[in-house]
Amino acid sequence: MNVLEVADLGVTFATEDGPVVAVDRLDYEVREGEILAIVGESGCGKSVGVLSLLGLQPGNSTVSGRVSYRGEDLLTVSESRLRGLRGRDIAYIFQDPMTALNPLMTVGTQVAETLRKHLGMSKAAARERVVELLELVGIPAARERLGVYPHQLSGGMRQRVMIAMAIACDPKLLIADEPTTALDVTVQAGIIETLKELRDRLGMAIVIITHDMGVVADIADRVVVMYAGKAIESAPVVELFAHPTHPYTRGLLQAVPQRGQHATAHRLKGISGNVPVLRSTAVACSFADRCAFASDACRAVRPEPAPIAGAGHTVACLHPQTEPLLLQKGA
Amino acid sequence: MAEQQNGDAPVLVLRDLVKHYQVPGGTVRSVDGVDLVIGRGEIVGLVGESGSGKSTIGKMAVALISPSSGSVELDGVDLAALPKRRVRAMRKRFNIVFQDPGSSINPRTTVGDAISEPLRIHRIVPRRRIDERVAELLEQVGLRPDTAARYPHELSGGQRQRVSLARALAAGPELLVADEPTSALDVSVQASVLNLVADLQQNLGFACLFISHDLSAIEYLADRIAVMYLGRIVEVADRRDLFERPMHPYTDVLLQAAPVADPVEQRGRERVVLRGEIPSPMNPPSGCSFHPRCPLATEVCRTTEPALRTVQRADGRTAQVACHLVGDDGVRAALPAESVPVG
Ligand SMILES: Nc1ncnc2c1ncn2[C@@H]1O[C@H](COP(=O)(O)OP(=O)(O)OP(=O)(O)O)[C@@H](O)[C@H]1O
Ligand SMILES: Nc1ncnc2c1ncn2[C@@H]1O[C@H](COP(=O)(O)OP(=O)(O)OP(=O)(O)O)[C@@H](O)[C@H]1O
Numbered sequence: 001m002n003v004l005e006v007a008d009l010g011v012t013f014a015t016e017d018g019p020v021v022a023v024d025r026l027d028y029e030v031r032e033g034e035i036l037a038i039v040g041e042s043g044c045g046k047s048v049g050v051l052s053l054l055g056l057q058p059g060n061s062t063v064s065g066r067v068s069y070r071g072e073d074l075l076t077v078s079e080s081r082l083r084g085l086r087g088r089d090i091a092y093i094f095q096d097p098m099t100a101l102n103p104l105m106t107v108g109t110q111v112a113e114t115l116r117k118h119l120g121m122s123k124a125a126a127r128e129r130v131v132e133l134l135e136l137v138g139i140p141a142a143r144e145r146l147g148v149y150p151h152q153l154s155g156g157m158r159q160r161v162m163i164a165m166a167i168a169c170d171p172k173l174l175i176a177d178e179p180t181t182a183l184d185v186t187v188q189a190g191i192i193e194t195l196k197e198l199r200d201r202l203g204m205a206i207v208i209i210t211h212d213m214g215v216v217a218d219i220a221d222r223v224v225v226m227y228a229g230k231a232i233e234s235a236p237v238v239e240l241f242a243h244p245t246h247p248y249t250r251g252l253l254q255a256v257p258q259r260g261q262h263a264t265a266h267r268l269k270g271i272s273g274n275v276p277v278l279r280s281t282a283v284a285c286s287f288a289d290r291c292a293f294a295s296d297a298c299r300a301v302r303p304e305p306a307p308i309a310g311a312g313h314t315v316a317c318l319h320p321q322t323e324p325l326l327l328q329k330g331a
Numbered sequence: 332m333a334e335q336q337n338g339d340a341p342v343l344v345l346r347d348l349v350k351h352y353q354v355p356g357g358t359v360r361s362v363d364g365v366d367l368v369i370g371r372g373e374i375v376g377l378v379g380e381s382g383s384g385k386s387t388i389g390k391m392a393v394a395l396i397s398p399s400s401g402s403v404e405l406d407g408v409d410l411a412a413l414p415k416r417r418v419r420a421m422r423k424r425f426n427i428v429f430q431d432p433g434s435s436i437n438p439r440t441t442v443g444d445a446i447s448e449p450l451r452i453h454r455i456v457p458r459r460r461i462d463e464r465v466a467e468l469l470e471q472v473g474l475r476p477d478t479a480a481r482y483p484h485e486l487s488g489g490q491r492q493r494v495s496l497a498r499a500l501a502a503g504p505e506l507l508v509a510d511e512p513t514s515a516l517d518v519s520v521q522a523s524v525l526n527l528v529a530d531l532q533q534n535l536g537f538a539c540l541f542i543s544h545d546l547s548a549i550e551y552l553a554d555r556i557a558v559m560y561l562g563r564i565v566e567v568a569d570r571r572d573l574f575e576r577p578m579h580p581y582t583d584v585l586l587q588a589a590p591v592a593d594p595v596e597q598r599g600r601e602r603v604v605l606r607g608e609i610p611s612p613m614n615p616p617s618g619c620s621f622h623p624r625c626p627l628a629t630e631v632c633r634t635t636e637p638a639l640r641t642v643q644r645a646d647g648r649t650a651q652v653a654c655h656l657v658g659d660d661g662v663r664a665a666l667p668a669e670s671v672p673v674g
C-alpha cells in the first residue's frame with residue numbers, strides 16, 4: 001500500500017525579481033515499509049518539496065498539486081489536522097538542526113515535550129524514554145546531558161537529538177532531510193541500522209534526502225533523482241547504480257571521488273554550469289544547456305518520465321544513455 | 332603581505348591545547364591535550380568521532396574561543412599575547428567556515444553584502460571593483476552571480492554553505508579552517524569546491540585545516556590527516572599511508588565503516604559496528620580512551636594512557652600514533668575477524 005503519493009506537486013516562490021519555480025510538477029510515491037532516497041543537485045527543490053507536504057514551506061510560496069497520505073489529501077485538510085499529523089504520524093528530521101531546535105530549551109525538555117504532547121506521557125516517564133532515545137542514537141553520557149542547551153553540543157550530537165525527536169513517537173512516515181551529514185561514518189552506520197530496524201519492526205516508510213551515494217547504496221530501496229524541481233529518473237537502487245541512464249544521473253555518479261585519487265594528480269569531474277532559475281513551469285528539458293547529448297528537440301519539448309528496460313525504471317530524457325558507466329579509478 | 336610572514340615557519344602551531352567546559356552534569360573535556368602543526372601551503376585533514384573536539388579545535392585555531400590551557404601560534408605569533416584588536420585584524424589572514432552555515436550568516440543582509448563585508452573592512456579591492464569580485468567569488472563556489480541580491484533564507488542548505496565559503500575566501504586568507512564545508516553539497520557541486528580549494532593551494536600557497544566526515548573528500552584533498560577520538564589526536568599520517576595502512580585501531584574501524592557507493596557491494600559487505608559502551612567526555616575511560624571498544628585491547632591499554640609518538644615505517648616515512656599495540660615501525664596486529672561481523 002502506498003503511504004504517500006505525490007502528484008503534480010508545484011512550489012512557486014514570489015521574489016523581488018518575480019516568481020521562482022522551485023518544484024515543477026513532481027511525482028513520486030512511497031510504499032509502506034519502503035525507503036525512498038531523493039538525490040539531486042544543491043538547490044533543485046529537495047527540501048522545499050518535502051516541507052510542502054505538511055504545509056511547512058516558507059511563507060512566500062504557493063503550493064499546487066496533490067499530496068495523498070494514506071488516501072487523505074494533505075493540501076486540502078485543515079491546519080489543525082496537519083498539526084495532529086506532524087511529529088506523530090509524519091515526522092521530520094530537518095536539514096539544519098541549529099534552526100530546527102529551540103536554542104533556549106534544554107535538550108531533555110525538547111525531546112520530552114514531543115512525547116508528552118503526542119503520547120500523553122507523564123513527566124517522569126517521558127524523561128526515562130528521552131534517555132533511552134538519546135542512547136539509541138549514540139549520544140554519550142545521555143543522562144548527564146539532559147540539561148544542556150543545543151549550542152553546548154557538537155554538530156553531530158545536535159543532529160542526533162533531532163533524529164531522536166523524530167523517531168520518538170514511532171511515526172508511520174519519516175522524512176529525513178540530510179540526516180547524517182554531521183556524523184562520522186561509524187555513528188552513521190549505527191543510525192542507518194536503527195532506521196532499518198524501525199522500518200522492519202514498524203513498517204515505517206522513510207523518505208531520505210541525501211547527497212551521500214554510499215548512504216543511498218546502503219539504505220535505499222528506490223531512488224528518485226531530481227533536477228530543477230522535477231523527478232528526472234527513478235529506479236530500484238541496484239538498477240539505478242547498474243544502469244544510470246539520464247545524463248545528469250551519470251554525471252552525478254561520476255563526480256564521486258574514487259579511492260586513491262588525489263588533487264595533485266587528478267581533477268574531479270563536476271558538471272559544468274549552474275541549475276537554471278525557472279520563472280514558470282519548464283516547457284523544455286531543464287538540463288539541456290549543461291548536457292553533452294542535447295539536441296534541438298530537447299530545447300523544444302519537455303521530456304516526460306517514461307518507462308525503460310529494467311523493472312520499475314523510468315527516465316525523463318530524449319537521449320537516454322545505455323553505455324556502461326566508466327568510473328575513473330585512482331592510482 | 333610578505334613582510335608579515337615569518338619565513339618558512341608553520342602557519343599554525345597548536346601546543347598541548349586543552350578546552351574544558353562546565354555543564355550542569357559535570358566537566359566536558361572537549362579537547363584534552365592536542366599538538367598539531369600546519370605548514371605553509373599545507374592541507375591537513377581532521378577527521379574523527381562526532382563530538383571528539385574537531386570544531387572546538389577549529390574555533391581555538393582562529394581565536395574565536397580561548398583555550399583552557401596550551402597555546403595557539405599563528406604565523407609565529409602566540410595569540411594569547413595579542414590584544415583583541417590585533418587578533419581581529421588578523422582575521423583577514425586566518426579565517427573559518429563554520430559547520431552550521433545557517434547560523435553564521437546574518438539573516439538581514441543580502442548575500443552580496445555578506446561576501447563584500449570582508450572586502451570593505453580589510454580594503455582588499457577598490458570600492459568600484461567590489462561587485463565584480465563578489466560575482467567572481469560566487470561563481471567560484473558554483474553560484475550564479477545574481478545570488479548576490481538574495482537573502483540567506485531564500486537559499487537552500489547547500490547554497491548557504493557556499494555563501495559562507497565565498498565569504499571566508501573573500502579576503503584571501505593564508506589559512507582557512509573549513510569545518511565541514513561540503514557537508515550539504517551534492518557530489519557534483521562538491522567536486523567544484525574541492526577543485527577550487529586545490530587550486531588555491533597550488534596557486535597561492537594557501538593552507539587549510541579541512542574538517543570533514545567525508546573520507547573520500549579528505550583523501551582527495553589532504554596532504555596529511557589527523558584522526559581524533561574523545562578530545563585527543565590518536566593518529567597523524569601522510570594521506571598515502573593513512574588509507575592504505577591505518578595504524579590506530581580506531582582509524583581502521585573508521586575507514587571500514589565508510590559505505591561504498593555500490594549497493595551490491597555495500598550490502599554484501601561485513602558491517603563494522605563498534606561494540607562496547609560509548610565513552611563519555613565527562614568521564615573518560617582509564618588508560619587508552621578507546622580501550623573499552625577496541626577488539627585488541629590488553630591490560631596495558633586499560634591502565635596506561637598511550638602518548639602520541641613518532642614511528643618510522645618501512646618506506647622511510649614517519650607518522651604519529653597513540654597506541655600501545657603499534658610497533659616503532661608503525662605495524663600492528665590485524666583486527667580479529669569477529670570484530671568485523673558479517674552483515
Ligand atoms: N523563501 C524562498 N524564497 C525564494 N526562493 C527560495 C526560498 N527558499 C528556497 N528557495 C529556492 O528554492 C530552490 C530549492 O530550494 P531547496 O532548499 O528545496 O533546495 P535543496 O534541493 O534542498 O538544496 P540543498 O541540497 O542545497 O539543500 C533553491 O534554488 C532556493 O534558492
Ligand atoms: N559551549 C559548549 N559548552 C559545553 N560543551 C561544549 C560546548 N561546545 C562543545 N561542547 C562539547 O565539546 C565536545 C566536542 O564538541 P565539538 O563540537 O568540538 O565536536 P566535533 O568533533 O566537532 O563533533 P561533530 O563531528 O559532531 O561536529 C562535545 O562533547 C560537545 O558537547
Ligand SMILES: [Mg+2]
Nearest residue numbers: 047095487488
Ligand atoms: Mg535541502
Ligand SMILES: [Mg+2]
Nearest residue numbers: 154155386430
Ligand atoms: Mg563539529
